[in-house]
Amino acid sequence: xxxxxxxxxxxxxxxxxxxxxxxxxxxxxxxxxxxxxxxxxxxxxxxxxxxxxxxxxxxxxxxxxxxxxxxxxxxxxxxxxxxxxxxxxxxxxxxxxxxxxxxxxxxxxxxxxxxxxxxxxxxxxxxxxxxxxxxxxxxxxxxxxxxxxxxxxxxxxxxxxxxxxxxxxxxxxxxxxxxxxxxxxxxxxxxxxxxxxxxxxxxxxxxxxxxxxxxxxxxxxxxxxxxxxxxxxxxxxxxxxxxxx
Numbered sequence: 001x002x003x004x005x006x007x008x009x010x011x012x013x014x015x016x017x018x019x020x021x022x023x024x025x026x027x028x029x030x031x032x033x034x035x036x037x038x039x040x041x042x043x044x045x046x047x048x049x050x051x052x053x054x055x056x057x058x059x060x061x062x063x064x065x066x067x068x069x070x071x072x073x074x075x076x077x078x079x080x081x082x083x084x085x086x087x088x089x090x091x092x093x094x095x096x097x098x099x100x101x102x103x104x105x106x107x108x109x110x111x112x113x114x115x116x117x118x119x120x121x122x123x124x125x126x127x128x129x130x131x132x133x134x135x136x137x138x139x140x141x142x143x144x145x146x147x148x149x150x151x152x153x154x155x156x157x158x159x160x161x162x163x164x165x166x167x168x169x170x171x172x173x174x175x176x177x178x179x180x181x182x183x184x185x186x187x188x189x190x191x192x193x194x195x196x197x198x199x200x201x202x203x204x205x206x207x208x209x210x211x212x213x214x215x216x217x218x219x220x221x222x223x224x225x226x227x228x229x230x231x232x233x234x235x236x237x238x239x240x241x242x243x244x245x
Contacts, residue, residue, distance in 0.1 A: 001025055003058070004159050004190045007046055010055035015041045017213040018055065025158070028181070028191040030201040032240070033210035039194045040163050042210060046192070047080060047161045048072040060158060077106050081152030081189075085164035087144050089136045095147050096123065096132040103154040115154070122150045126180055142173025149180050159190040166200055178203050182224065198240060202232040209243055216243065 005023035010016055015038045023029055031039045044050040046057050048064040057064050062075050076082075089098045099119045104112060123129040126146045131139050139147070145165060152160055162181070166174035178200055185191050193204065201207050203224045209217040219239045221232055 004060060005046070005192070006056075006058040008056045010042070010045055010057060011053045012038075012041055012045050012050070013053060015213050016045065016052075019210070019213070019215050020055075021208060021215060021218075023159075023190060023192065025190055026185070026188050027206065028185045028204045029193070030204040030207045031192065031194045031210060032196065032198075032201055032207055033216075034245075035196075037210045038213040039210050041213075043161055043163050043192065043194050047082070048076055049082075077102070078155060079158045081155070081157035081160040083145070083148050083152050083160065083162040083165045085167040087136075087141075087148050087168075089144065089148070091136055094133050094135055095128070095139065095144075096120070098136065099123070099147055099151040099154065102151060106155060118154065119150065122153060123147070125183075126150055140173065141169050142176050145169060145173070145177045146180050149177070149184070153184060153189070157189065159192065160184065162191065162193040164194055164196065166195070166197060171199075174200065198233065198236050202229065202236050207236065207239075209240075211243065 001024040003022050004025040008020050009018040011018055019042060031042060033039050045052045052065050055065065059075060059079055064072055064075055067075065093101070096119050100115050103115045107115060120129055120132065123132060126149065128143055128146050131143060136144060166177050169177060181191055182203060195201055202221065205221060205223055207219040207221065208215060219236060
């Protein structure tokens, strides 16, 4: 299959120490490791949101570490989506306007009608269309995170980066959010997700373990099947315990 992401010897401030790995198009990969291991730093440097000290990162055919900040911003806007634990929303805008904001910035005000239709269609797909006119403080954490996922998909990114997207949610809300990621991935969007939760990681195709800024292990799980969930949970628990998790 085609590579969507190729990381070679990425280094950052002594936090990341020459990490290399690849991702295939359509893959869903979890990054795990203890607090302070470099998981989020890796995600920020791989996505070009932070500037690496060394190494190369290819998103498709674009080598982003050598791009100007302006060009990196264009690649992030057109090829990538982002979802964070802290849901970066504008409290003075309702849900649909928050979702539309980055796409309108990219496409221009003249495309507002088309962007709104696209936003409503995605909101319908992720079961939050009835909340379109609600303010951000009028919806639950799980609903707001699904809105953030919809926002991340507005530019039809090739790869989506998520940093602890369920970290602030209860178990039920986390489940609905991960189901949303699975739906996106099933349609072909690649996903790289930092998580501390093995129940989230078992839904991924592959898990990478980061410790002290180095890639220490890799677990292949394959595409998620609900009937295999218990077996996958046992497998990842055994694997994580080998690192003293």
